[in-house]
Amino acid sequence: MADSDRMAESDRMADETAQVGRPRNEAASAALKAAALRLVRTEGYGVSVSAIIREAGVSRQTLYNRWPTKAELVLDAFFELAGMQVATPDLGGDTPRRDLLATFLREVFGHLRKDADLLRTLIAEAQTDPGFRAVFFDRFVRPREEIVLALLRDAQARGEMNAGRDPDLASAMIHGAFWYRLLNDRPLTDAVADGLADEVFR
């Protein structure tokens, strides 16, 4: 298997190998992502691949030339078009780390309220497709985990959190509470975000 087979579609342009053969039509990628996000939001993840390619106006093979599965197309569309970027908390200032954590969690929960069903489906897809699980971990899980870990370690360094605590375990409890509530259909409110920050810094 060539490396490029598992490469995120958007990174492929960075390949500077001399071009040979017919060039890829980049408009098709954009059309596919736009169609996928729109249809998944209006009809749910169960929308068929046939409907997506019909709306994008491309052939089936063109989709599978770019993404190995429907899940990876939807993941790309979701992250590029749905405003999923979260601001990394500013650890330079003097804001109490408990407050930075609460703000971060409020922001994450807020972004997700609109697309909770979609995120649940992507987590589900990750359970039955190891390749997609790795991609999902890199794009969604790890970045959020590293933000929280950096924040907790900084809080320990500043004496706002006991140095004996295990940041990995605390991070699993924070993200876990979020996943658990998401996967069991319970709302992710600002009150939950604040409560989690209070519990961790108690």
Add this chain to the structure above:
Amino acid sequence: MADSDRMAESDRMADETAQVGRPRNEAASAALKAAALRLVRTEGYGVSVSAIIREAGVSRQTLYNRWPTKAELVLDAFFELAGMQVATPDLGGDTPRRDLLATFLREVFGHLRKDADLLRTLIAEAQTDPGFRAVFFDRFVRPREEIVLALLRDAQARGEMNAGRDPDLASAMIHGAFWYRLLNDRPLTDAVADGLADEVFR
């Protein structure tokens, strides 16, 4: 839709309505559960329904007369045959509640180590099938949640935990950490169980 359509297969015998028509062959249910659990454990959840009914020696329709989906058959097989029952912690004695929680979590993690992949798949199925989600919640999520909630409330009543804490949030952090590690392919060790108990009772 009749109530019985969503009734757990094993509860149906409790229906004492006078029998009319050909009686259900109960041996077929047992054969299906045994075949499902054996094949899912050896070949993974991806094993086909055709393979399960072939091994059980029954027809396709006989399976779907008893369970609405493959997931519900596997769930029944898992809970009845895989020794998933956990002992409810004894809140009558004087054992510190932190220790009861640690023991409970060790037991849950231990049972799951053997069938972690299967449980992950069932959680995934629950995300795309609301009917199955309800069944899974009743059989797996709620019982474990209620055990932990009762333990935490008892600990508060005994003064082993601050009365101001929110047991629902603490429970979500405990179970969440477990789900998060399970769904992200990280091991559920005794050390994690003990660490969670320590964090909650810190």
Add this chain to the structure above:
DNA sequence: GCAGTTAGTAGACTGCAGTCTAATTATACA
């Protein structure tokens, strides 16, 4: 222009879960 290479198209194909059909079988009751 022509060869080589790669992306594009339409659509057939595979294997899957779950539904449906038609015929058969086991029971209760009259």
Add this chain to the structure above:
DNA sequence: TGTATAATTAGACTGCAGTCTACTAACTGC
């Protein structure tokens, strides 16, 4: 013995994601 009812069977069928085939189109380099 016959009728009503519901479970059983084999297997066809539907709609799905993803693969494959045969062909066409766009580009590079000679």
